[in-house]
Structure formats: C-alpha cells, structure tokens
Amino acid sequence: MTYPKNPDKYFPRGIEEEVDSVTRIRRYFGQLVMAVFMMAFIGYFSQGPNYTYLEPGNAIIKLSISIPGEKKEACRKRTREELQKLAPNMRAPMSCGRERVPVSLELLIDDKIIYSETQDPKGFSKDGASIFYKRLVYHAGVHNYQVRLRNSHRAEGFDHVQDGVVDLAEGQNFVITFKEELGKFRMF
Amino acid sequence: MLNAFKRTLLVAYLWVESLFDYIFGQKYNPFYYLGALTWFFFWVVSVSGIYLFLGGFDTGVTEVYDSVQWLTHDNWYLGGIMRSLHRYGSDAMVLTTVAHLLREFCMDRYHGVRWFAWFTGVPLIWLLITSGITGYWLVWDELAQYLAIASFEWLDAIGIFSEPIANNFLRDGSLTDRFFTLLIFMHIFVPLFLLFTMWVHLMRMAHAETNPPRQVALGAFGFLIVLSLVFPAVSHGPADLGKVVMNVGLDWFYLAGYPIYDMWGGEVLWIVAVGTSFALAMVPFIVPKEKYIPAVVDLPNCNGCTRCFVDCPFGAVTMQPRTDGSRYEEEAIVKENFCTGCGICVGSCPASSPFRRSEDLVTGIDLPHLRLSDLRTRMTEEAGRLSGETKVLVFGCEHGVDLKALESPEVGTVTFTCIGQMPPSFIDYAVNRLDIDGIMLTGCRSGDCYHRLGVIWTEERLTGYRDPYLRPRIERDQMRVCWAASIENPRLSREIDAFKAELQGMKASGPAVDDETAVTGATGE
Numbered sequence: 009m010t011y012p013k014n015p016d017k018y019f020p021r022g023i024e025e026e027v028d029s030v031t032r033i034r035r036y037f038g039q040l041v042m043a044v045f046m047m048a049f050i051g052y053f054s055q056g057p058n059y060t061y062l063e064p065g066n067a068i069i070k071l072s073i074s075i076p077g078e079k080k081e082a083c084r085k086r087t088r089e090e091l092q093k094l095a096p097n098m099r100a101p102m103s104c105g106r107e108r109v110p111v112s113l114e115l116l117i118d119d120k121i122i123y124s125e126t127q128d129p130k131g132f133s134k135d136g137a138s139i140f141y142k143r144l145v146y147h148a149g150v151h152n153y154q155v156r157l158r159n160s161h162r163a164e165g166f167d168h169v170q171d172g173v174v175d176l177a178e179g180q181n182f183v184i185t186f187k188e189e190l191g192k193f194r195m196f
Numbered sequence: 197m198l199n200a201f202k203r204t205l206l207v208a209y210l211w212v213e214s215l216f217d218y219i220f221g222q223k224y225n226p227f228y229y230l231g232a233l234t235w236f237f238f239w240v241v242s243v244s245g246i247y248l249f250l251g252g253f254d255t256g257v258t259e260v261y262d263s264v265q266w267l268t269h270d271n272w273y274l275g276g277i278m279r280s281l282h283r284y285g286s287d288a289m290v291l292t293t294v295a296h297l298l299r300e301f302c303m304d305r306y307h308g309v310r311w312f313a314w315f316t317g318v319p320l321i322w323l324l325i326t327s328g329i330t331g332y333w334l335v336w337d338e339l340a341q342y343l344a345i346a347s348f349e350w351l352d353a354i355g356i357f358s359e360p361i362a363n364n365f366l367r368d369g370s371l372t373d374r375f376f377t378l379l380i381f382m383h384i385f386v387p388l389f390l391l392f393t394m395w396v397h398l399m400r401m402a403h404a405e406t407n408p409p410r411q412v413a414l415g416a417f418g419f420l421i422v423l424s425l426v427f428p429a430v431s432h433g434p435a436d437l438g439k440v441v442m443n444v445g446l447d448w449f450y451l452a453g454y455p456i457y458d459m460w461g462g463e464v465l466w467i468v469a470v471g472t473s474f475a476l477a478m479v480p481f482i483v484p485k486e487k488y489i490p491a492v493v494d495l496p497n498c499n500g501c502t503r504c505f506v507d508c509p510f511g512a513v514t515m516q517p518r519t520d521g522s523r524y525e526e527e528a529i530v531k532e533n534f535c536t537g538c539g540i541c542v543g544s545c546p547a548s549s550p551f552r553r554s555e556d557l558v559t560g561i562d563l564p565h566l567r568l569s570d571l572r573t574r575m576t577e578e579a580g581r582l583s584g585e586t587k588v589l590v591f592g593c594e595h596g597v598d599l600k601a602l603e604s605p606e607v608g609t610v611t612f613t614c615i616g617q618m619p620p621s622f623i624d625y626a627v628n629r630l631d632i633d634g635i636m637l638t639g640c641r642s643g644d645c646y647h648r649l650g651v652i653w654t655e656e657r658l659t660g661y662r663d664p665y666l667r668p669r670i671e672r673d674q675m676r677v678c679w680a681a682s683i684e685n686p687r688l689s690r691e692i693d694a695f696k697a698e699l700q701g702m703k704a705s706g707p708a709v710d711d712e713t714a715v716t717g718a719t720g721e
Contacts, residue, residue: 027221038219043419051427054287055445059455061342062442072363130358141352141360179440183366196367 067148067176069115073140073186077109077129077159109161111138115184116154117146148178155184155193168192198483205302210683217641222679226416228643229408230296235394236413237292240285240420242387244278245331251275253334257376260336261434268430280424283447286328288420290449293324301479303646308488309400309510309534311480316397318477323390328450330383336376339444341365341435344379346454353462368437400534402511403649489565490535493528495519497547498560500526503663504541507616509648510534513541513561528561538647539563539617543657546664548619550575551629566613575622578608579630586696586703589626590688591618592638595646597680597688599638607692615639616650620657620666627674634699635675636692642679651679673702 027035062068083104091099108129115123123144130136138159152173156166168186170193176182185194209227216225226233252275254263267275297317300306306314329347333340348362364375398404407413432444446454457465490512505513505528512534515526528541541561542548548559550572557569578589584606591610592599599609612618615637626632637654645651656662658675678691 035219035221039415042216042219043415043422047419047423047426050284050287050291050449051423053448054283054429055447057445058443059446060443061458062440064442068440070366072360072366074359136358139360141349141362143349179442181367181438181440185366 062145062179065147065178066145067178067180067182069117069144069146069176070181070183071113071115071123071140071142071144071155072183073113073157074137075111075157075159075186075188076137077111078161079105080107080109081105106133106135108135108138109159111140111157111159112166113140113157114155114166115144116156117151119152119154122146146176148176148180150175157186157193202302202304205298207683209299209302210681213641213644213681214684222642224409224411224415225641225643226408226412227295227299228641229405229412230292230299232405232408233412233416234289234292234296235406236408236416237285237289238391238394240417241282241289242391244282244285245387247278248275248282251278255373255377255380257336257371257373260334260376261431264335264337264431268428272428276428277421277424280427280429281420282331283429284420284423286331287447287449288416289324290328293321297321304485305646306480306483307485308536309512310536312400313397314480315477316393318473320390320393320397321476322473323386323393325450325453327383327387327390328447330379330386332447332450333379334383335431336435338432338435338441339446341437342441342444343451343454346457350457350462350465353466365437370437400510401648402509488535488537489563490532490537491530491539491541491561491563493530493561494558495522495527497558498524498527499546500524500528501546502526502528503544503546504528504561507540507544507649507653507662509538509540509650510536512536530561536647537563537565537613538650539566539613540647540650540653542568543617543619543650543653544664545619548664549621550619550625551621563613563617566617568619571610571612571617571622572625575608575610575626576630578610579626579632582606582608582632586633586699587631588634588636588692588696588699589630589632590636590638590692591615591622593617593640593646593650595682596639597682597685601685602689602692606696614645614647614650616645616647616653618654620664623658623675624667624670627670633674633703634695636688636695637675637677638680638688640679641681644681674699 081104083102086099086101086103090103091101110126110128112126113123114121114125123142125140125142127138127140128134129138150173152171154169154171156169158166160167168191172195174182174195183196185196186192187194213225213227216227220226222228248267252263252267252271254260264279268279269276300310300314329343333344333347345362345365348360348365351357352360352362364371398406408416432441446452453465453469456468500515500518502515505515512531513528514531516529518524518527520527530541542559542563545560548568550557550568557567557572559568562568575589579587582589582605586606587608588606589608589610590599590602591612593612593615595614599611603609610622618637623635623637626635637658639651639654640646642651642655653662655677657664658666658677660666676691676695678688680688
C-alpha cells in the first residue's frame with residue numbers, strides 16, 4: 009500500500025492541533041523551561057548531593073584473614089577389621105577426618121575488645137578455611153592494638169598474638185591480614 | 197491501599213501529562229514515548245561508549261585514570277562530550293525506565309498478555325543498574341574505588357565465594373590488570389545482555405515502537421548535548437587503596453543503594469533488592485483484575501483477509517489454512533492467552549459493516565461480551581433518542597472520558613471497548629442512515645491508547661491510510677476528533693459545544709467541501 013507523503017495533511021480536522029502564534033510562543037517558552045528543569049535535575053543528581061561515607065576524624069581498620077583451623081580429629085590407624093570392610097582400592101592404612109575446628113579472632117584497641125568473632129570452616133564438609141572480613145571504623149590517633157587468633161583445639165588462650173602501636177591517620181585504610189606460611193600477622 | 201496509591205499516581209500522571217500536552221502537543225509529548233525514549237538513550241549510550249573505548253580509553257589499571265582524564269580534559273570537544281553523553285544518557289535511561297514502570301503500573305497495563313512485558317521488565321532494571329555500576333568502576337577514581345569495594349563486599353555477603361572477592365581491593369598493587377580486564381568485560385557483556393532482554397521485553401507486542409518521533413529524539417539529544425557542555429562529567433581524584441574515600445559525589449540514579457548497604461549491611465540490601473524485585477515481578481499475578489474475554493472468529497464470515505492479524509496490538513490473531521472447506525485459503529484464529537479483548541480486530545474486519553442487512557449482525561471476528569450487533573443497536577437507539585436542531589453522536593472508549601456524563605437531548609454516546617473497535621462504516625451509517633449531523637470521536641490521548649494501537653489505527657482508517665477506510669462521501673466537517681484522558685471531561689464538553697455550534701453554522705450556510713482534507717480510498721463496507 010502506498011501511503012500519502014504527508015499524512016498530516018490528510019488527517020481530518022481536530023486531530024492536528026491548530027496553534028496560534030501566542031500559544032506557539034508559550035509552548036517554546038514552556039519547552040525551554042522543561043529542558044532547563046530536566047538538565048538541572050539530571051545534572052545535579054548525577055553527581056550529588058555528596059555522600060559522606062566516613063565522618064572526619066575517623067579511619068578504617070580492615071581485618072581480612074583466611075586461615076584453616078586444625079583438623080577436628082587426629083589421624084588414626086585403621087584396624088584390620090575396618091580395612092577388610094573397605095574395597096581393595098580404598099584400603100588406606102590411616103583414617104583422617106576432613107572437618108576442621110572453628111577459628112576465633114579478636115582485635116583489641118587500647119585494651120578494649122572491638123572485634124571478637126568465631127567462624128566455622130567453609131565447605132559442605134567443613135574442611136575449608138575460616139574467613140574473616142570486617143571493616144571497623146575507629147577514630148584517628150595513636151593507639152595500642154593487640155590482634156589474636158585461635159585455630160587449634162585449645163579452649164582458652166590464643167595460638168597467634170601480636171601487639172603493636174599504630175598512628176591512625178584520618179581516612180587511613182589500616183589492613184590486618186595473616187600470613188599463614190609465616191605464621192604471623194601482617195599490617196599495612 | 198494499593199488501589200488508592202494507583203489512583204493517586206494515575207491522577208498525578210494525567211495532570212502532568214496534560215501540562216506536557218499543552219507544552220509539547222499530544223503528538224510529541226515525551227510521556228507517550230517513555231519506552232521508545234529508553235531505547236533511544238540506550239543507543240546514545242552505546243555509540244558514545246564505543247567511541248570512548250576506541251578513542252583513547254586505556255584498560256591498564258595504572259593507566260586508565262589518566263586516559264579518562266585525557267578524554268575528559270585534553271580531548272574535551274569530542275571525548276569529553278562523549279563521556280558526558282555516556283553519563284547523562286545513562287541517567288536519562290534510568291529516569292525514563294522508572295517513569296515508564298510507574299506509568300504502566302498506575303494505568304493498569306500489566307494484565308493479560310502484558311504480564312510478559314512486565315515480568316521481563318524486572319530483570320531489565322537489574323541489568324540497567326549493573327551496567328551503570330560497572331561503568332563507574334572503569335574510571336578508577338575515588339568513586340570507583342568506593343563502589344568497587346562496596347559492590348564486591350555486597351557480593352561476598354552471599355557467602356558462596358571461597359575467598360572474599362573484596363580482597364582484590366585491599367591495597368594498591370592487589371588489583372591486577374587481569375581483574376580489571378574482567379571488570380571491562382562485564383561493562384560490555386552486561387549491556388549486551390540488557391539489549392537482548394529489551395528485545396525479549398517487546399516480544400509479545402506487535403508493532404512495538406522502539407524509536408520516538410524524530411522531533412522528540414532530536415529534542416532529547418539536544419538536551420543531552422547542552423547538558424554535556426554546561427555540566428561536563430568529570431572524575432573524582434585517582435583511586436588510592438591505602439586511603440578511605442570519605443566523601444563522594446554519588447550518581448543517585450544508579451548508586452542510591454550504596455548508602456543503604458553502608459547503613460544496614462549486605463544481607464539487608466539483598467533482602468530489599470531481591471524482595472522488591474520479586475514483589476514487582478509478581479504484580480500481574482497478585483493484583484486482581486477481571487479476566488479478559490477473548491475475541492471469537494466466525495468462520496462463515498471470515499474471508500482470511502489478514503487485516504485482524506495485521507492490526508492486533510498483541511499478536512493474538514494468527515492465520516492458518518482453512519479448516520471449513522471454504523474457497524478462501526486461510527482463516528483467522530485467536531490465541532486466547534494473548535487476547536486482551538480490545539476489539540481492534542473487529543474494527544479492522546471488512547465484514548464489520550452496520551449496513552449489512554442480516555437481522556443479527558455477525559462479523560468475521562467479534563467480542564462475545566460486546567458484539568458488533570449490540571453496538572449497532574446501541575447506536576440506533578441513541579440516534580432515535582436525540583432531538584433538537586443539531587444531533588451529535590459521540591463514539592468513545594472505556595478508558596477515556598466517561599461518556600454517560602455527556603449525554604443530553606442533542607448528544608448521544610456509544611462506548612466501544614477501544615476506539616479501534618469502531619469500524620469507520622459506523623460513521624457513515626450514523627450520518628447517512630440515522631440522520632446524525634455530526635460525529636465526535638474520542639478515546640485515550642493520542643499516542644497513549646490503553647490498547648496501544650486503537651487511536652493510531654483509527655486515525656489511519658479515517659484518513660485512507662489503512663483498511664478499512666472511511667468512505668469519501670462523508671464530509672470531514674461532520675466529524676471531530678478529541679483524544680482525551682479520563683480527567684478531561686470538561687475539555688471534551690467544550691469541544692462538543694464548539695462542534696455543535698459549527699454544525700449549526702454549516703446548516704445555516706449549506707455544506708462546504710474542503711479539498712485539502714478530502715480522502716480517497718476504498719469503501720469500508
């Protein structure tokens with residue numbers, strides 16, 4: 009089907025608005041006002057108002073530690089009867105459980121505990137590492153700190169303890185990690 | 197509660213749109229092209245993004261900030277404007293998306309076959325927001341640093357990763373080029389998937405409009421260009437993982453969720469985000485609505501002309517080989533799940549002529565709850581009721597002005613489900629058989645038909661643009677069109693009064709023929 013080149017011309021009266029010159033000027037003005045309003049709206053909210061993530065005078069202490077606890081059960085030798093019950097290709101002499109103990113982590117600043125958490129091992133068999141990731145807001149200044157970690161069977165006390173002094177600058181990102189190979193905490 | 201909210205929102209929209217109708221004219225009112233404008237902004241963002249990627253952006257983690265600075269400042273006349281277009285086009289996309297969503301909600305456009313577009317619109321929001329956030333990472337300034345750390349901490353809150361992904365941002369040097377390349381890949385892949393989902397979003401919409409009218413597109417583009425020149429998008433200071441970003445200027449269109457994360461944590465934000473999305477997606481299924489009654493084909497009156505198939509706004513009519521041994525090759529068939537019962541197919545059927553002599557007017561395709569014969573009877577009764585010097589019949593629809601309030605001894609009304617249900621021959625019949633002086637057509641605002649295409653198809657049928665045409669013997673001065681929303685009763689009343697006055701004047705001076713508006717075409721009978 010061939011359509012008319014200028015369909016508007018063929019529309020019956022009433023569909024196309026008849027606009028006098030005063031209305032046309034009002035429309036142009038209205039369009040200008042709307043455009044300025046939209047520009048101001050998008051321009052402003054695309055970069056403001058500012059959001060304060062950290063109040064002045066504060067810093068962030070970030071704990072990021074991933075460490076496996078000790079195995080929950082020590083390896084033991086299988087008895088002859090136990091070995092007989094296993095398929096021939098499965099007869100390993102030692103039986104080692106996969107599950108690990110939970111790991112506890114504490115952070116003290118100026119002798120006050122500001123973080124204390126125990127994490128279960130990851131994984132369906134609870135055989136993975138225990139993971140700590142925490143952001144803590146603390147006021148800037150010179151502080152004593154102690155970070156301590158327990159990843160063994162012991163009920164009390166800690167396996168790894170480190171003390172130190174930190175001069176937290178405003179807006180500093182003070183990170184505490186644990187280097188498993190070296191068996192000690194690292195700060196940066 | 198929900199209904200009160202919907203009603204309030206609807207009235208607010210209709211009033212704001214009235215203002216925009218005045219300022220832009222109904223034909224170019226941007227509110228009627230929110231979906232198409234979203235597509236348009238997508239293309240603006242895509243083209244500007246491709247330019248930025250090829251025009252100087254460096255993907256190395258240590259080089260990226262400087263490359264963006266070069267594009268923004270040294271190459272401001274091209275790279276800077278492109279960057280601003282990229283930013284503001286994205287923001288405008290969020291704005292039109294939200295306005296589109298709220299509008300479709302308050303106008304009740306998510307039931308029946310429309311559930312699919314509504315439902316697929318929900319993942320679109322996630323993809324849109326994700327596209328924006330991944331874009332902000334790439335600048336690798338302080339804002340990017342804040343966003344990247346918070347985003348990955350939020351992902352870590354799911355608890356499925358063996359190591360926190362946020363560890364990639366512990367300190368300078370922990371972020372590798374390789375990880376940064378992954379971020380860039382995400383910013384390309386997610387928008388591509390967004391585009392694909394936008395296509396899926398429209399799959400059940402026949403004749404979907406993905407381009408706004410040229411005037412609207414040019415206006416939107418011009419506004420983005422001016423905004424880019426007046427308020428160029430710039431970066432924050434370079435990222436430094438040794439320091440915390442204390443204060444940051446957020447793009448609230450995309451990043452409003454981050455303060456929620458900081459206040460309430462990752463778990464709460466997940467519950468809010470997933471819960472809101474789920475509730476939104478379920479809206480078509482939990483908000484009750486009368487079930488649509490689908491159209492029914494009457495094979496003895498269907499000649500397989502395909503007009504209903506072409507005109508259906510939701511692709512509910514398909515054609516299949518004839519099953520009744522008729523000489524015609526095909527017959528129409530209605531997919532009941534897709535049909536909204538709008539009746540546009542009835543208006544398109546060549547058999548839908550009130551001039552037909554059969555006692556019970558049966559057409560090729562009809563609505564069981566509002567049959568064409570019922571409408572002819574209603575029209576005849578209304579015409580018989582009218583008295584006075586100037587008799588006017590108003591043909592309208594269920595979603596525009598309430599026509600009952602307009603009735604008077606000189607004004608009769610016939611309400612169709614959609615104005616597209618009205619075959620043009622009804623006008624001919626009213627004027628030449630029922631001795632009506634003038635016909636006033638009304639319906640939803642132009643470009644905003646509840647059933648999508650009823651107003652457009654009616655305009656095209658009246659002007660010889662589309663089958664079935666209005667016969668040329670009808671004087672165009674005997675017709676008026678006033679597309680008006682449900683709140684515009686006073687405007688329609690004024691238009692009817694003015695029309696009546698004009699008809700009286702014509703009667704006094706004799707009929708006039710306006711060559712300019714004469715329409716030629718085949719008959720609708």
